[in-house]
Amino acid sequence: MPVLPRHDLPFAPLGASVGLFGGSFDPAHEGHVHVTRHALKRLQLDQLWWLVSPGNPLKQAGPAPLGARVARARALMRHPHVQITPIEAQLGTRYTADTLRALMHHYPGRRFVWIMGADNLAGFHRWDNWRWIMESLPIAVVARPGQQRGALSSVAARRYAQARIAARSAPVLQAAPAPAWCFLTIPLRNISSTHLRAQGVWQGADASAPPTEL
Numbered sequence: 077m078p079v080l081p082r083h084d085l086p087f088a089p090l091g092a093s094v095g096l097f098g099g100s101f102d103p104a105h106e107g108h109v110h111v112t113r114h115a116l117k118r119l120q121l122d123q124l125w126w127l128v129s130p131g132n133p134l135k136q137a138g139p140a141p142l143g144a145r146v147a148r149a150r151a152l153m154r155h156p157h158v159q160i161t162p163i164e165a166q167l168g169t170r171y172t173a174d175t176l177r178a179l180m181h182h183y184p185g186r187r188f189v190w191i192m193g194a195d196n197l198a199g200f201h202r203w204d205n206w207r208w209i210m211e212s213l214p215i216a217v218v219a220r221p222g223q224q225r226g227a228l229s230s231v232a233a234r235r236y237a238q239a240r241i242a243a244r245s246a247p248v249l250q251a252a253p254a255p256a257w258c259f260l261t262i263p264l265r266n267i268s269s270t271h272l273r274a275q276g277v278w279q280g281a282d283a284s285a286p287p288t289e290l
Contacts, residue, residue, distance in 0.1 A: 085161075085163065085166075085182065086123075086125055086159040086161045086163065087159075088122070088123055088183060088186050089122075090185040090186070091185060091186070091187075092122040092123060092186050092187070093119075093120075093121045093122045093123070093186075093187040093189065093250040093251075094121065094122065094123045094124070094125060094183075094186055094187065094188050094189070095115055095116070095119060095121045095123070095124035095125070095188075095189045095190075095191045095216070096124075096125055096127055096176075096179070096188055096189065096190050096191060097111070097112060097115070097124060097125065097126050097127065097191045097192075098126075098127040098129060098164075098172060098175070098190075098192070099126075099127070099128070099129060100128070100129050100131065100139045100145070101126065101128050101145050101148075101149050102139035102140050102145055103140070103145065103148050104126075104145065104148050104149035104152050104153065105152070106152075108126070108149075108152075108153065109152060109153050110262070110263075111191070111193070111218050111262070112124055112126070112153060112155070112158060113155070114218070114260070114262040114263075115191050115216060115218065115260070116155075116157060116158075118216075118243075118246045118247075118260055118262075119189060119216055119246055119247060119249055119250060119258075120246075120247040120250070121157070121189065121250060122157065123157050123158070123159065124157060124158050124159075124191070125158070125159045125160075125161055125163075126149055126153065126158065126159070126160045126161065127161060127163060127164055127175065128142065128145050128146050128149055128160065128161065128162050128164075129164050129165075130142055130162070130164060130165045130170075131170075142162055142165060146160060146161075146162050163175075163179075167179075171203070171204040171205070172190075172203060172204070172209060173203070173204055173205035173206075173208055173209050174204075176188070176190070176209060176212065176213065180212075180213075187250050187251065188213050189213065189214045189215070189216055189249060189250050190209065190213055190214070190215045190216070191215075191216045191218065192215065192216075192217060192218070193217070193218055193220050193223070194217055194218065194219045194220050194223040194224055194226075194227035194259070195220060195223045195226075195227070196217075197217045197227040197230055197232055197233060198223065198226040198227045198230045199230070200230060200231070200232040201230065201231035201232050201235075206232065210232065210236055210239075210254065210255045210257070211254050211255045212254050213254050214249045214250060214252050214254055214256045214257065214258075215256070215257040215258075216246070216249060216257070216258050216260055217257060217258065217259045217260065218260050218262060219259065219260065219261040219262065224259075224261070227259070228259065236255050236257060239254075239255040239256050239257055240257055240258070240259065241256055241257065241258045242258075243258060243259060243260055243261065245258070246258050246260060
């Protein structure tokens with residue numbers, strides 16, 4: 077486990093509940109902001125961190141440069157309880173399970189909640205050490221357009237059906253012993269990073285401000 081300088085790490089006080097929202101954010105967009113604001117409120121989290129990854133092991137094509145993606149994310153997501161961090165690059169981790177192990181090592185006494193989209197739950201059983209993730213921290217799954225059915229009939233959802241917490245009880249998820257997960261339906265915004273890249277909106281060059289299309 078690498079030893080990292082404390083000033084390079086996001087800060088979270090002892091006892092804090094912290095949502096972890098991972099992804100390539102290539103590019104970050106208003107859909108990510110929308111999910112973040114609803115997750116903070118529905119889960120009653122103290123903080124939420126965007127974990128901007130160096131790259132996605134499940135995708136063949138590499139993303140835009142990490143620095144550009146982090147800069148754009150910070151310009152777009154401005155909230156006193158949200159931190160944007162490239163901590164995976166600092167930790168040298170490639171898979172989510174390894175990142176979570178490292179965060180738990182560096183941040184004992186904090187309550188982490190993994191936050192992911194419904195599309196991720198549909199393919200969660202293909203993630204490295206996915207059962208360990210499910211059994212190590214609570215998970216909040218956020219519904220996106222057209223993905224509810226596939227997510228709720230997925231291998232992971234069926235295997236851990238007894239660990240599901242009702243959406244109306246979402247605030248208790250942060251303190252629930254794993255395995256525990258919640259499926260949250262929020263007002264939907266059908267926008268994606270893939271769509272923005274296909275339209276040529278994002279080239280990873282001008283990270284100082286979000287595009288006007290958003």
